[in-house]
Amino acid sequence: DDFSINVxxxxxxxxxxxRMEATVDxxxxxxxxxxxxxxxxxxxxPAAFxxxxxxxxxxxxxxxxxxVADAVAEVCGDTPYLMEFTFGEYGFESDNNNTCGGLMLSFTGFSK
Structure with a gap:
């Protein structure tokens, strides 16, 4: 009613x-x-994700x-990974700033 949103x-x-949007697909x-x-x-x-x-x-x-689980397993193959679903994701990109986003992916890879 007051035109506010909870982010x-x-x-x-x-x-x-x-504001962005996406289909389930x-x-x-x-x-x-x-x-x-x-x-x-x-x-x-890759050594782990x-x-x-x-x-x-x-x-x-x-x-x-x-x-999602099937797609991750296919791409990772034998590389171990830990996958979790959280709220309040922060990510880092080329602008050198931390960013908080909704519906976000924050993937980290560890090299051998």
């Missing part, structure tokens, strides 16, 4: 907020795509979450 973070005035497909992009950026052969997904993504994907 799960404290926002200072004049903070940039970008896009949420699922972005997981193996992002993992492959991470592997391409790694300086060496830490894969953090927004809990909101998990809720949006709902009963199709098995498709």
């Amino acid at each position: 799960g973070n404290n926002l200072a005035e004049k903070t940039c907020v970008i 896009e949420l699922i497909q972005s997981v193996p795509d992002t993992l492959r992009e991470l592997i391409d950026r790694m300086p060496g052969e 830490h894969l953090v997904h927004c809990g909101g993504r998990r809720a949006g994907i709902d009963a199709r979450i098995g498709e």
Whole structure:
């Protein structure tokens, strides 16, 4: 009623907020795509992965979450990984700033 939204973070005035949207198919497909992009950026052969997904993504994907697990297992092969679903994800990108986002993936790869 008061035109406010709950974004799960404290926002200072004049903070940039970008609203994005995706279908369930896009949420699922972005997981193996992002993992492959991470592997391409790694300086060496992957030794392990830490894969953090927004809990909101998990809720949006709902009963199709098995498709995410299957896609991760296919891309990772024998490389071990820890995958979790949290709330309040922070990520780091080329602008050298930490960013908090909703429906976010924050994947970390460890090279051999």
